[in-house]
Amino acid sequence: MKKDLLMMFFGLLLTVVLFGGTKIQSVEDYYQTHVDDIQEDSETITLSIRCDTVLENYERLDDQLQDPKYVPEDGTILPETKYVLRPKDSVFDLLVRATRHEQIQMEYQGAGENLYGSAYILGIHHIYEFSCGPLSGWMYRVNGEYPSRGCSQYLPVNGDHIEFIYTCDLGRDIGGYFLEQKENKELHFTQ
Amino acid sequence: MIRFEKFHPAILFIYYLLVIVFSMFTVHPIVLAGTLLGGVLLFALLHPMRETLRNLLFYFFVFILIGITNPLFSHNGETILFFLNDNPITMEAIIYGAVISIMLVGIIFWCKCYTKILTSDKFLYLFGKMIPKLSLILSMTLRLIPLFKQQIKKISGTQKVLGLYSSESRTDALLGRIRVFDSLLSWSLENAIDTADAMKARGYGLKGRSNFHLFRFHKEDGILLAAILILTALIASGNADGVFLFGYYPYITGMLLTKKAILGYLCMLFFMLLPSLLEIKEKILWNCLRSKI
Numbered sequence: 001m002k003k004d005l006l007m008m009f010f011g012l013l014l015t016v017v018l019f020g021g022t023k024i025q026s027v028e029d030y031y032q033t034h035v036d037d038i039q040e041d042s043e044t045i046t047l048s049i050r051c052d053t054v055l056e057n058y059e060r061l062d063d064q065l066q067d068p069k070y071v072p073e074d075g076t077i078l079p080e081t082k083y084v085l086r087p088k089d090s091v092f093d094l095l096v097r098a099t100r101h102e103q104i105q106m107e108y109q110g111a112g113e114n115l116y117g118s119a120y121i122l123g124i125h126h127i128y129e130f131s132c133g134p135l136s137g138w139m140y141r142v143n144g145e146y147p148s149r150g151c152s153q154y155l156p157v158n159g160d161h162i163e164f165i166y167t168c169d170l171g172r173d174i175g176g177y178f179l180e181q182k183e184n185k186e187l188h189f190t191q
Numbered sequence: 192m193i194r195f196e197k198f199h200p201a202i203l204f205i206y207y208l209l210v211i212v213f214s215m216f217t218v219h220p221i222v223l224a225g226t227l228l229g230g231v232l233l234f235a236l237l238h239p240m241r242e243t244l245r246n247l248l249f250y251f252f253v254f255i256l257i258g259i260t261n262p263l264f265s266h267n268g269e270t271i272l273f274f275l276n277d278n279p280i281t282m283e284a285i286i287y288g289a290v291i292s293i294m295l296v297g298i299i300f301w302c303k304c305y306t307k308i309l310t311s312d313k314f315l316y317l318f319g320k321m322i323p324k325l326s327l328i329l330s331m332t333l334r335l336i337p338l339f340k341q342q343i344k345k346i347s348g349t350q351k352v353l354g355l356y357s358s359e360s361r362t363d364a365l366l367g368r369i370r371v372f373d374s375l376l377s378w379s380l381e382n383a384i385d386t387a388d389a390m391k392a393r394g395y396g397l398k399g400r401s402n403f404h405l406f407r408f409h410k411e412d413g414i415l416l417a418a419i420l421i422l423t424a425l426i427a428s429g430n431a432d433g434v435f436l437f438g439y440y441p442y443i444t445g446m447l448l449t450k451k452a453i454l455g456y457l458c459m460l461f462f463m464l465l466p467s468l469l470e471i472k473e474k475i476l477w478n479c480l481r482s483k484i
Contacts (some may be wrong), residue, residue, distance in 0.1 A: 006252050013260065027275040064438045105279075105441075107266045126441040128267065 031046060033100040036084035042157035043085040047098050049124055051166040053132075053173050060133040060168065070126050077125045080161070090142060091162055092152035093117045099124065111152050118150020126129040127166060135170045146176040193237060193307065194473040195466040200313035201413040205308065206419055207301070210463065213426065214298055218287075219437040221446065221456045223294045228299030229463030236305050236470040250299065254292045261288025287439040303424065306337055308466075316404050323396030329449030343377060346371050422462045428461040 038044055043118055052075035056060055065071060092108070099106040109120040109129070121138045122128055129137035140151055142162050147154045156162060169176045196203070214226040214389025235243040261284055311330035318326035349358070355367045394400050429435065434455040438444045446452070 002249055006249065007254070009256055010252075013256065017263075021276055023274075025278050027271055027273065028276075052215040062438075063436075064440070064442065064444060070441065107278075118354065123267065124366075126269075 022056070031100060031103050033097060035097060036086070037085055038082060039064065044062050044082045045085050045094065045156050045158070045162055046080045046082050046158045046159045047078065047094055047162045047164075048080040049104070049164045050074070050076060051075050051125075051127055051170045053166055055175075057132050057136075060136075062131050064129060065131055077093070077104060084101075085156065085158060088155070089127065090152045091142070091154045092121075092150075092154060092157075093104045094156070094162065095121070095151065095164065111150070116150050119152040121151065124164065132166070132168045136166065136168045137170075138164055139171055139176050140164045141176065146171070146181055148178060148181050194469050195233075196308045196310075198415055199406055199408055200309065200317050202412055202416050202419065203309050203313070204317060205416075206465075207305065209419070209423060210301060211298065213459065213462070214294055214301075217435045217437070218236035218290055218294070218439070219435045219446075220290055222435060222459050223290055223297060225463040226291050226297035226301070228460075229467060230297045230304070230463075231281070232464065232467040233470070234300050234305045236474075237304055238466060246303070247298075250296045254296050255288075256286065258296060260286040261285070261291065265440075271444045283441065285437050286443065290439075306334065310334075312404075313406070316406060319395070327387075327390070331386070339375065339379065343371065343375050346374055347458075397406060418465070419462075422458050422465075425458045426455060426456045426462065429458070435459075 013060065033128065036042065051071060054071050055075050058066065081098070081102075083094060083095070088094050096108075097104065098104075104125050106124045107122045107150050110121055111117055111119050114120055118176075122140060123131070123141075139146060140162060141147070142154065142156060144161075165174050165176075167176065196300055210226070210229070213222060217223075231247065236244070262280045263275075265284045265287070266278045266281065268279070268280040268283030271279040272282060272285075273280055311334045314330045314333070318329075321415075332374075350367070350371055355370070356364060358364075390396075429451060432451060434447055434452045436444075437446065
């Protein structure tokens, strides 16, 4: 009876793994993404990743992360860099391409795994949600405004400035508190 | 003969509570290794060797199962081994999965020994006066699974003699099992009603009811209680110094190796191995005395 249960769980694990697909890549293969070269007529956006609020709340940070290796001294994980905008790219696609190219660790929860239908960024550069207190996490803003949508649902246009910023207080310390956002914006969303 | 179960039930209960609290609130590898060692050793001393080996084999596979599923869901960690479906499989996630499954298997082994050490009458003695209804339900729930296992063996054996599993077809075998299960369910309900009626008839839970029990507090109980309290105090002081802290993400923190830390680890190991050491001492004494006859 116990053996049957065990076999059943192993079988379940096997089916989940096979259904999920088994694309195994070594570390070098994964990082060999091609970031398009910027040409004259290509559409570009700038992307930056910052974590200054962590430096202000250093005591609340996890003990293991209190190291300049994980939290850079100036709070810049990725300085403002220009990337080519391919058609139908969401903010999330750009982040994935940028972090792969610069070899920055990034973990996300896929769009199908949460209620909002969008990819959710769990952590960048080993700084995860809740690493700096229970109200901390990653937010992003485009041209200085917070879209209040998931990052895989927002489609930027040529010339946008995208920033990923870490907050330690649900967005209140970076001006992104959800109760303070303007109501109507003509925004570029997918469905 | 089990020496450990002859102690006073209150001490046994406190000890079990502390073991579970210590194992579940840390992820320190030495603590969890101690839990596993203590649990498996106690199980081996209480049950025949064949059963121990069978259980060890089964729980080895459970350990592998849980150890594999953690890296599939957790991708934090410095050392990336390879990428599976665009998610990194890291060494830290694998090690954390292994440690968590050690905790699980260790606690399962402790719980397997629980029914032999803290039988339902001891539990009722401890909590019967304070919370009669709840303690009745709890003790009935805790003895449920071993009782069902025994009863299903009896029913199945009788039915086999009467010719239930005689046909070759799989469907008939399945239907036979369903019949046995159905009979087990109705027996269990009747049994529960019978037990409740019997206890009510004897005035269980009434005010002023005294009951006979063999649990006196002896000198050895006092010594064991003192030992448990001293060890707990040392472990708590070690915990206050952060000796039992251990992190896995994004890198594995090393273990503290100061004198205080080593004292803390030894106390924890000794705490977990306490019942096993008592049992081994009794076995050695018994064999020694027997050889003199």
